[in-house]
Amino acid sequence: MTEKLTPTDPARVGGHRLLARLGAGGMGVVYLGRADSGELAAVKVILPEYADQPEFRARFRREVTAARRVDSPWAVPVTGADPDAPAPWLATAFVPGPSLAEAVTTCGPLPPRGVRVLGRMLARALTTVHDAGLVHRDVKPGNVLLAVDGPRLIDFGIAHAPDETALTSADMVIGTPGFLSPEQARAQPASPAGDVFALGCLLAYAATGRPPFGTGAVDALLYRTVHDEPDLDGVPDDTRELLERCLAKDPAARPTAREVDEALADGTPAEATAEDTAQNPPQDTPQNTADWLPDAVVRLIADRSAEILALPDIEATALDARDPDARAGEQPTDVPEGAPPAPRPTGRRRFLLLGGAALLTAAGGGGALWAARRDDSPAPAAAPRARRWILGVQADLTGPQSTVGHAQERGIRLAVEQFNSRKDKPFTLTLKTVDDRGEAARATKVARTLAADRDLLAVIGSTGDTTTGASLDSYDERLVPQLTASSAQSVYGTSEPRHFLQAVPDYTHLPATAAYSLQTEGARRVGVLIDRGGGIPAWQLGHTMFQNLGVLKIAGEPRVAPRLAKDLAPVVAEMVADKPDGFVYTGTPARAAAVARALARTDFGGVRVLGYPAAVPEFLTAAGAAADGWQIFAPYIDPAASPVRAFATAYRKRYGSAPAYWAAEAYDVARMVITRLTEAGGRPSGKALYDLLLKGTYKGMVRSYSFDKDYRWLESYEVFRYEVKDGRYSYTGRVDF
Template identity: 75%
Template sequence: MTEQLAPSDPARIGGHRLLARLGAGGMGVVYLGRAESGELAAVKVILPEYADQPEFRARFRREVAAARRVDSPWAVPVTGADPDAPAPWLATAFVPGPSLAEAVAACGPLPPRGVRVLGRMLARALTAVHDAGLVHRDVKPGNVLLAVDGPRLIDFGIARAAEETALTSADMVVGTPGFLAPEQARAHPATPASDVFSLGCLLSYAATGRPPFGTGAVDALLYRTVHDEPDLDRLPDGLRELLERCLAKDPANRPTAREVDEALGEDTPADTSDWLPDDVLRLIADRSAAMLALPDIEATALDARADERPTEAPGEASQRTGSRRRFLLLGGAALLAAGGGAAFWASRRNEDPAPAARRWVLGVQADLTGPQRAVGQAQERGVRLAVEQFNARDDKPFTLTLKVADDGGDETRAARTAQVLAADRDLLAVIGSTGDRTTGASLDTYDAELVPQLTASSAQEAYGTSQPRHFLQAVPGYGVSPALIALQLGKAGAKRAGVLIDRDGGIAAWQLGHTTFQSLGVMEIPAEPRVVPRLAGHLAPVVAQMLAREPDGFVYTGTPARAAAVARALAEQRFTGVRILGYPAADQEFLTAAGPAAEGWQIFAPYIDPAAARVRSFATAYRRRYGSAPPYWAAEAYDVARMVITRVAQAGGRPSRTRLYGLLAKGTYKGLVRTYAFDKNRILKGYDVFRYEVKGGRYAYAGEAAL
């Protein structure tokens, strides 16, 4: 979606009148522009600090040359460029539709025939790329745009001639983890066969809604790409054999892009309404129509001419009403195809409420009915309390509306929930989601709509292949607690520690356990790490084997139920050393299932005890509002909500989503639980972690843990 032009943005570039911002990265800005011909274009402009670097200009010239060498109806064409201008720029035809990643996240997998048609179009685009002597090197769902007449392959920013490797560092991985080939994961040069591997990953994603090598931390994705077989179980009949060949580890065993085109054996239709589902067509139409609701700009002669509507030919009205699918396309996308549409844009603009009448909406996406519903419900109540307190103020500059969405802890549902929330033009920011997987599943959607997204509980170190620009992790990551765990073992005089990492606990268990092992090394405490698979049976034999090494400290990261089994096994072996539990496993289930064996276990968690002195005012207000004491995680969500509300109120007027994100990312806010400030990677600064110890069958608060 678009953002209004900033005061510092130019009015024109290379004969294009700039209308809005489409996006911004570390090296440039992409604008929506209108050429003198009236056609819309995506205009990439390089920032001045990079334009002054000769090596960067050389790279940009290669990008322009690469894009111009590709001749395919399924690749976005270059419409103009000047790499030698004071502000180098590149213009390509503008495709107003969503990316394949957005479409799958919002609408689910494509039908089998849709995947085959998509595959053939993209195979033809890659054939053109390879015939030009190039390798794309970053074929992924985010680089495929869906238009009314078919997909478009975009972003030749890292495309290279097949023989050119000198300007790529020997140890640099180029591409997107989860969609790049094994040879790219090993930092080897990419070849046309690498693009075919990526195409196979992309088509598997389009058909199943998930990448074939899963999601998670980048290092885990790269490892699985190199060593593991892809997950192709959900592929429809007729696609699996071809995609298995595309995803062969050995590049020599993969088909060429031209052979993929031939193998799919599906004629490319002239009318895409024949193969795209209704909801995807509606998304394309809505996105196309939204592009017409551009920020206010002064009228031009070109705009005035566009107000003259063409005369409708006899019979056209009845043709438009003859098909619901056709209507979805004509509802927005066909208006853009004419290259003007200013009259429709003006009518849309006049229908919008005045700025003062717009709602001020804060969103909450949480697991309210799924496996983490206790945490999600606590956070929803914490945010709601913050909003109600603000609205009760006599001096409030606006009234805030809270919009809550339940993703049920499900990844697919989370992506669709995010699509619904992000589509609300009045949404300022969203707090959520509750868990790691649902947070990761919603990132791309919020980022595409420039919605500031803040999580108060998801602590994952990395989220799959995404590199979100509008995301803030307002909770210490899983890498923080291990340093404190190792320090606690050192203080207790531990000479050797056992670290049991249970893969049944997912990414959280792996990151907590692996980082604890590394932190113990820094403390020079010998450690005995063991990793058990998700399907492992009884853990008592594993515990016995670890105790044979005579550790005097023991750390478990995994699930509450299996943590209880480990606690009982240690008790049976009369282990009396320091026992520490990764905090995602520390809930009531662990206490109940472990019974007396839970006594003495310690936990280092990022959530504060709601009875702690520093959050007493919050606890009092919570009890008054809801009639009970606040649970864990409610105070953290309350803090984050108050931070967002404070920044909105300080903006001096309704802020754009981008401006609000800047205020949040660059500011410092002193909350009740902790001080919130973020580093350049959008990660929370500081080590605010709290220690608990099981005493008398409950988690007794032991205060803030200090390094």
């Protein structure tokens, strides 16, 4: 997917006319460029602040050298580079297809033969990398592009020779958590065996649609990678044994990339080289994607190629304004004075004149389009449509968290309707809602659809951690500010969201209040049971609780229950035998109920604290009388509390029922966004609105919303206490700490 050039972008880099933006990261921008030969290239340009650092230039120079040493038909080749330019740049052949990550997210897992073919071609690419004396170090689905003639391994930005250590600190974890080896997770030197481990993770993802060590916070991913066995459920039988070997904890037990190639062979001589493969494709090395990819992926690849044909006019950029010789369609210098200017090609025809041959080859079947637009007659001008002011909502409306999702959507809708009813409103706000059903794959899909609406100003959502993390990139690519009122995960995988705000205290901040309350109630020894079945929330709440107990000089006795453990009663009994006067459980509602019943059968009489994600009606029903006395410290206020009473009245009048938990928080966040839009004094860009949200402080009903300027986290940590009494959650008020 491409974006228009901005006025500050250069027009040319290293002999490439820049046509569009392909993406931007923390260290630079990647452009779609056309070389003088007419071929397309992905041109990475480093930002000035990094170009001025000698250490960074040395690393970039190493990247260029490493990439040039890789010569494989399944690795994207370098077509040009200048690491010593004022703005260092690197150009590689442009692949118009989607990444493997996008293809699997959009279309689902690959079929068994597709996994084998993909594995064999990537194993051959890695064999070439390793034969060149290099280690890639970041083999992941996002670094594999699917083209019409097969996959391409990209991004050698952190590839290096195994003995190169000068630019890497001893404790730095290099790679992408979830797709790196146990030794890399321990910050040990990378090796070819680490690339094979990552390839095993990638192929498991391609076969099942999920990483073998799960998703979530970085620390949890690294822990699972080092200690847990991979989840290979759903991997075809004909590749499972090979992936188990690739994912061995001991690097010496893993096959080499060449051995992976041989193991995946299907009638192809194992000794064939990459060059032999390119000239005589074997049975499992297809000459076009239709041989091994599902139809949906083939269509996705075709759509990506077609998008290149549909690029808009090339916008004037900074270099165009400074250097007349760099302008596309430059007026000839020998035109007589006073003569009318020669007409410039316009619209799609202008773009095809700049790079049509390469594009038509990439997309295929484009000759009719070329012929249809040969004349210079402009298309009839359409009357400009007034821009709408759209606030988006992404929520789980039909999945496991639908109660919370509906409460939030209704709270946001009430805020919008109240604003639109004002006589002095400067604009009318439209609400646009999408249902992600609590599913990560669907969250990515609906987020991409919602973000594509050019009138979208901001989005509030999603409801849960997994769906929020899955939607981050879609909104950030479009510079759409995204806010969540309920997703409290402290780290969202490996994403680096730049237009994302958590308007809720995350899991790592809540335990401080709970630990303080335990101290206030006299607890001196606290058992902390972290149930791996509760996923990231359980781990972050439990782990941080243990840390905070240590800060308060309270003896913490942690236990970690495996996800597959069927009976936690023996663990509870063992913990009670240590005579604690406090007990904390973080996990699932059903297993929390089992723990509560087991604890009730002992002589434990101390303080009991339940991690709030498990504090749902299911816990009360399953635990019965054993639920009474458990305390919950949560970021949401009781909808009947006095600070939100006026909201509850309006909610009941509008919807005919009392609001559920999380409705008031969503209402607050919506009111904050509307306030910033009003203060903008006109329609703001996504970045401008994000800056307004980041800089200001909004006094809501539930809490004051202000965000740290450097880390973007919420600065106010209001926490609310509940205690189970007579089979219901009884609200006791805000906890001041």
